[in-house]
Amino acid sequence: MAPTTARPRRTSRFPYLLVLPAVLLLAAFVVAPGCYALVLSLQRSKVNGGLLGGGTHTVFAGLANYRDVLGDTQLRSGVVRMLALGAVTVPGTVLLALLFAVLLDLEHTRLRRVTRLAIFLPYAVPGVIASLMWGFLYLPATSPIGGDRVDFFGQVAVYFSVSNVVVWGAVGFNMIVIYTALRALPPELTESARLDGATERQIVLRIKVPLVMPAVVMCTLFSVLAALQVFNEPNTLKPLSNAVSSTWVPLMQIYDQAFGNSDIHSAAATSVVLAAAALVLSFLTARIIQSRVQREAE
C-alpha cells in the first residue's frame, strides 16, 4: 500500500523515529516488567541465619513458585469466582447494551436523547466510585433499596452485587458502540424489508442484529478483557462487607501477595500465570467469535 522503494534516503529513517516512543514504552512497561516478573518468579528469598544481622537473600528456586501457584487452592477459588462473575457480567453487559441500542434505533421510541445520555454517563464514573455508590446502596445501614431486608452481601448475592456494579459501568459504552453501528446501516435495507411485509421484530432479529454482529463481537471481547482484570469493584466493596476476602479474585490475591505478605516472588509467579492465561483466553475469545461471525456472514 505505502510505497516502498524509490524513496529518498532521508525518509527511510523517519518511520523508525515515529514508532520509537511507542516501542520504547512497550519495551519499558510491557516487555521489561514481564521479563523481570519472570526472573523474580524463579527466585525465592531465604532468611539469613547467622549472627551478623538478619535480613534475607535471594536464591534460585526453579519452578517451585509455579508449582505452588498451580497447587494454590486459594488462587483456584479466586479463578472460579472470576469466571462466575464473568459469566454474569459478559452476557449481561453485551445483551443489555444490544437491547438498549436496538430500542434506541426503533423509529417511534421517545426520549431517545435523554435516555441515551443517562445510560452512557456511568462510563465516566470510575469503578471505585461506582462501587462506593452501590456499596452504600447495598449497605443495610444506608440502603434505600431494602438492604436491611435483603442481604446484598450474601453468599450468592454478592456475586450479583459485584456484577451489577460492573454491568452498570459498562453497558452504556457498549450500547453506544452498537447503536452507532446500527445507525450506519443503509436505511434502504430495512425499508425494503418493511415493504416485503416484515414485522419490526423480524427486521431487528433477522436484519439489524446480524449486520451489527462485528460491533457486538467487539463489545464481547472488551467485556471478556474487563472480566479478566476484575479488581476495583470487589476490592472497594471489601471494607464494607466480610463477604469479600482479600484474595477474592486473582488480581486481589496478587496484590495481597506483593503488599500484604511482601512475597514478591509468589506475586510475580501468579502475575505471570494470570497474564499468560488472560492472553490465551482473550486470544481464543477473539478467534472463536470472529470465526462464528464469518460463518454467519457466509
Next chain:
Amino acid sequence: MTATESRAAAAARAVVTGGRPGRTPAPAPRGPRRRVALLPTAALVVGALYCVVPTLWILVAATKSRTELFSTSTYVPSLGLGLVRNVRDLSDYQGGIFWRWMLNSFLYAAVGGALASFVSAACGYALAKYAFRGRTVLFHTILAGVLLPQIVLAVPQYLLLSKVGLTDSLIGVLLPQLFNPYGIYLCRIYARAAVPDSLLEAGRIDGAGEGRLFFSVGLRLMGPGLVTVFLLQFIAIWNNFLLPYVMLTSDDKFPLTVGLYSLLRHGAAEASLYSLVITGTLLSVLPVIALFLSLQRFWRIDLVTGALK
C-alpha cells in the same frame, strides 16, 4: 407484549409505505398526533433510571449530616445546611487534600491522555503510511498488546519501577499509561482512511520534509480520530485505580480513586467518615459528567470501533 409490538409494527409499516420515515406520519390508529412506541420507550426509561439512580441517591445522601445518614429516611434529602457542612468538612479534611486529589486526577488524565494520543498517532501513522523493516512484527505485537489486559501488568510494573526507585513518583503513574495499543490500532486505521497517499506524494514533490508532512498533513487529517483516542485514554486514566494504588504511597500524589478508597478504608473503622466519603463521591462524579456533556460535540464515538466508511 406481542400484541402491542405487532400493532406497533403494523403501524410502522403503514408509516413507511406512506413515505420516508419521520416525514409523513400516516394517520395513527391511536394516541395523539405522533405515535409513540410505548414499550421500548418505557424500557429505555427504566434503563436510564437504573443508570442515574445511584448518582441521585448520592446527591440525597450528601445532604445529610453524620447522624442523619444512619437515622433518617433514606430517600428524603435533608433540607438543612447538611451539604454545605459536608463539603466544608471534606475541604477541611487533612488540609483540603480532597481537592488535591481532584486536581491530580485531572492532571494525570489530561497530560497522560494527550501524550498517549501523540505516541499512538505517531506509531499508527508510521504503520499505515510507511513500509519499513519490522512493520509486520510490530503491528502483530501491538495487536497482542490489545489482547493483554494491561492491569495485569500493574504489579510487575511496580516491582520493576521499585527496583529503579521510580515508585511514588508522577513518572511511575504516567509513563506506563502512555502506551496504549488500542489507540495505536485505531490511529493506524484513521491514518489509512483519512490521509491520502497522493496528498503526501504531492507534498514530497513540493519539497516538504517527512516530519512536516506528519505534523501538518497527517496529524491534522487524523484530528477527529485523535480526539476520540484522547478521550478514551483520558477516561481510562481517570478511571484507573490499581496502577496508582500500587505505585503511590504519599497521599498528596493520589488521584481521586485512590484517595476516596483510602478514605473509605479509614471509614471502616470510624463510621463518621462515611458522610465524607459520600460527599467526596458526589463531588468527584459531577465535574466529569459536566466535562462529558460539554465535550459531547467533539466526541465521535462511532470512531471507537475503527469502523470508517
